[in-house]
Amino acid sequence: MTTELVTKSLRDNRSSTIGWGLALVASVALQLAVYPTVRAAAVDFEQLLASYPEAFKAVFNVRQSPGSGVGYLQGEVFGFLAPLVLLGVTIGHAAKATAGEEHAHTMDLLLANPVSRTRLLLGKALGALTDLAIITVVFGAVLVVGSSISGLDVPVSDLLGAVLASAVVVLPFGALALLVGALSGRPGLAVAVPVGLALLTFLLNALTPLSESLKPWRVLSPFHHAAVNDALTGDPNWTGLAGLLVVTGLLVAGAVAAFERREVRS
């Protein structure tokens, strides 16, 4: 039964997964393809970037010279592109898990099956998680192969560590989408709340280096705990990542409890 739910979820989201996946693969491949040109003109780029406002560089994760492999990946891949796609696919699919069925008025028939609500929600969540896993694996593969071809000179283990951290950081937002969907039955709200929170905490983490007053709040940002930049330099924050998994588990437990009590709209 759970297999059926996961398969159904994968089938329902197939075109979305392919769309997000292709967008990520094409963008990453393009960025890696132009890296040799950027490296050749690294001095010019550094001069150009020096003139950019600090806030811009913070938001787009421009920390090291774009001529170095790590600096290039931080700015062009992990800074904005990867979080955007991974958040998009995870929040989008998790929001549809139960709220999508309820919104489409197909939940009554689904709940008439001999399957508990907990199992139904977890089956659907597993579907969304599988989509994230597929995109993460493809992302990692393209990154490893592309980096090697373009001569980025970043160890494979560091690349994979950063990919893993990028995937883990979106999990709490996906779980929040599940929770809001289970509480409200409204897929739009289940997308809006985690997207808003992701944007807020992303900016909080990115802008903290520029503002002392933001520092105490940085702990609230999952992006801070995921520490993708550190993972890319071979120093992943395992404790932070484990903490994100715990938060995800708590949010999923909340979603299960909410869905068990949910009055399904007709």
Next chain:
Amino acid sequence: MNVISTRQLTKRYGQTSALRDLNLEVRPGEVYGLLGPNGAGKTTTLRLLIDVIRPTRGSITLFGEPMSPRLRGRIGYLPGDLVLYDRLTGAEYLRFCAAMRGTHDLGEATRLAKRLDLDLDRRAGELSKGNRQKLGIVQAFQHQPGLAILDEPASGLDPLAQREFHSYLREYVHGGGTVLFSSHVLSEVEQVADRVGILLAGSLVVEDSVASLKANALRELTFTFAEPVAAATFQGIQGVRSVNADGTTVRCRVTGAVGELVRTAARFPLLNVTSDEPDLEEIFLHYTGDRGHDD
């Protein structure tokens, strides 16, 4: 042990009562028709039974047990607001439903689909309302449940499909199944239900056989005589509520047995007599405000 048993089942939405103190008993092997106008609480009752909404108060047992995932394996359900997965073909959808019930057996589904003349190779999104309804019916019975809970099952079916569905229902019940269905069409209830409950504004106002309900309902008998007959002739006869004489035509509104009324009419040169079948609305009215005047 009854297949369905509810005690004081009540559902409120804020200040509005959708269902009040429903005590419903559906016996094994019977077809129970839940009748009522829109908004009477029929769908609320069925959705409470299937556990997609929860009661404000009261209890439900099915086959003597409270609802559980395991118990749902013994129940077939057809929602009133039937929405299927548009992108799946009928066969794909039924395979999904079977798998959700832990089986790959499509034998009964295929037989019933053939009987209802339903093409399982077409996507649900391409089907007409009637054919979507047929697919909904097939999924409700494909696992041969012990109890079928059906919300307006004949809605959208053409007369031929309706007849086939009703005949299937009878076979299903003869085979040991039990049915609770809702309808606002009296003729449907009349054809298939053993017992009927009428819900009005969230309350079960009467529970009876269809024949008995109709017999007690307000009907109009129209007598045509060869010569004018005075209205007063029929006033005061048992069951007669009102008389309207217009020349040689006399219209009497009557409840219950009509023997005495017909015998009285027969004493005059009677040319013709017609009886309007009571429609559901009149039966509803009989059990609501008008009941006070009529009884």
